[in-house]
Amino acid sequence: MIVLILAVAGLIALFELPRLYRNQLWGELATVILFLLAGLAIALPTAMGIFVPSPIKPLEAMFMPIYEAIKAALVPVPSG
Amino acid sequence: MVPDLDGGFIRSRQVFTLLITTVLATNILFLPAIAAAEAKQDAWLTPVLATVSGLAVIFVVTELGRLFPDRNLAGYGEAILGPYLGRLLALAYFLYLLTINAIILREMAEFLIAVFMPETPLVVFVALGAVAAAYAARGGIEVVARVNEFIFPMFLGALLLIFILALPDARPARLLPFLENGIGPVLVGSLTPSAWRSETFTLAFYLPLVSDRERARSAGLAAVVFMSILLTADALLNVMVLGSSTARLLFPTFEVARLINIANFLNRIDPVFMALWITSVTVKIAIFHYVTVITAAQASGLREYRPLVFPAAFLLVALSVIVFSNVQELVAFVSKTFPILGNLFQILIPTLLLIVALIRGFRAPRRGSAGVARARPADAAAPGRPAAAG
Numbered sequence: 459m460i461v462l463i464l465a466v467a468g469l470i471a472l473f474e475l476p477r478l479y480r481n482q483l484w485g486e487l488a489t490v491i492l493f494l495l496a497g498l499a500i501a502l503p504t505a506m507g508i509f510v511p512s513p514i515k516p517l518e519a520m521f522m523p524i525y526e527a528i529k530a531a532l533v534p535v536p537s538g
Numbered sequence: 539m540v541p542d543l544d545g546g547f548i549r550s551r552q553v554f555t556l557l558i559t560t561v562l563a564t565n566i567l568f569l570p571a572i573a574a575a576e577a578k579q580d581a582w583l584t585p586v587l588a589t590v591s592g593l594a595v596i597f598v599v600t601e602l603g604r605l606f607p608d609r610n611l612a613g614y615g616e617a618i619l620g621p622y623l624g625r626l627l628a629l630a631y632f633l634y635l636l637t638i639n640a641i642i643l644r645e646m647a648e649f650l651i652a653v654f655m656p657e658t659p660l661v662v663f664v665a666l667g668a669v670a671a672a673y674a675a676r677g678g679i680e681v682v683a684r685v686n687e688f689i690f691p692m693f694l695g696a697l698l699l700i701f702i703l704a705l706p707d708a709r710p711a712r713l714l715p716f717l718e719n720g721i722g723p724v725l726v727g728s729l730t731p732s733a734w735r736s737e738t739f740t741l742a743f744y745l746p747l748v749s750d751r752e753r754a755r756s757a758g759l760a761a762v763v764f765m766s767i768l769l770t771a772d773a774l775l776n777v778m779v780l781g782s783s784t785a786r787l788l789f790p791t792f793e794v795a796r797l798i799n800i801a802n803f804l805n806r807i808d809p810v811f812m813a814l815w816i817t818s819v820t821v822k823i824a825i826f827h828y829v830t831v832i833t834a835a836q837a838s839g840l841r842e843y844r845p846l847v848f849p850a851a852f853l854l855v856a857l858s859v860i861v862f863s864n865v866q867e868l869v870a871f872v873s874k875t876f877p878i879l880g881n882l883f884q885i886l887i888p889t890l891l892l893i894v895a896l897i898r899g900f901r902a903p904r905r906g907s908a909g910v911a912r913a914r915p916a917d918a919a920a921p922g923r924p925a926a927a928g
Contacts, residue, residue: 493849514862522878524782532723
């Protein structure tokens with residue numbers, strides 16, 4: 459699985475990067491590398507069995523209380 | 539001027555079908571159970587209420603599009619709030635869209651695993667879906683719109699077929715008692731549908747590419763009304779066929795399709811529904827991926843978005859696999875966090891942008907003046923963009 463992930467990332471890099479380098483599109487080049495590295499940073503630990511925390515956890519912590527408050531205001535009896 | 543990243547053009551008729559696919563594709567499968575969890579037998583009222591937010595979003599988005607004809611939602615912030623806050627807002631939208639698309643991708647995979655192929659690893663569905671969607675997104679909005687035009691009538695046909703064939707199983711009495719616990723549960727149950735309906739805000743990202751712009755608003759409003767009718771019919775049917783168990787099932791509409799049995803002859807038509815549903819969700823993911831990558835390119839001031847499509851898809855797949863550890867977490871997020879988060883990004887922020895723009899005195903450029911007469915100092919001071927910033 460790890461080999462496969464690296465191969466996919468490598469293929470995408472081979473497919474996109476040479477043209478960007480030739481045309482001196484440095485911003486595009488940097489963004490492509492950033493996306494691939496971010497993807498690898500998530501995918502490789504997951505493939506090795508290391509738990510990667512989900513980015514939605516902080517979102518849930520921020521927004522779920524608002525939902526619960528709205529619900530409590532609108533539904534007087536807690537429903538199952 | 540914001541550089542035109544795409545180079546393609548779509549018609550307002552394509553906007554109509556694009557918007558319907560954007561909302562309907564996943565809504566039809568996931569939402570009925572979530573809405574029914576709060577609203578019970580009144581679940582069919584929630585799509586009606588959500589229509590209001592859908593119409594409001596189209597109105598706000600097209601009004602912003604009238605004020606800034608050559609910008610999209612990732613560019614409005616820069617025009618209205620200045621370069622720094624604007625870039626920050628575009629970055630926030632990029633992260634939001636990426637996360638939401640990872641969730642949509644996961645929804646598709648979870649559905650396929652739950653009902654058709656329980657043995658196949660998750661990453662297979664996620665990766666295949668992302669590759670297909672990224673390939674379409676790389677072609678530009680024109681390609682996505684044309685693929686959608688081809689698929690949409692078939693998806694609609696399959697849906698209507700299911701509606702008609704399921705009618706013999708429908709028991710209107712299951713809709714009673716009407717408003718048993720007052721309007722409160724229906725309002726709470728409408729929050730998620732409202733967040734879902736306002737996904738029509740993606741129009742704000744490709745509005746500058748609509749060639750007959752003056753018809754974009756009516757096309758958008760018509761799309762919202764049309765999808766509301768379909769979703770209300772769907773919700774009515776779910777409750778009438780499945781009764782109170784609608785809330786306990788994961789995919790009520792799909793169960794309705796499975797229950798269809800005409801004279802012990804016409805049955806098991808759910809694979810038809812599945813095939814068309816997958817194509818439709820793939821188009822939805824393509825729309826979101828296109829919008830995500832366009833936003834990323836604009837947030838970092840790039841001249842091209844196409845090189846970013848596949849690298850972003852790689853990140854999308856990785857994110858989609860780790861975003862939830864099981865389908866229950868997905869349902870919990872979609873029913874409790876997404877209603878607030880979605881409404882914030884899709885309704886509240888665009889509305890605030892419009893209000894700030896109006897307060898700061900932006901006026902729509904006159905027809906034919908090609909955006910030159912946007913007579914505000916803030917805008918005139920920043921005509922050029924920094925060439926390339928990573």
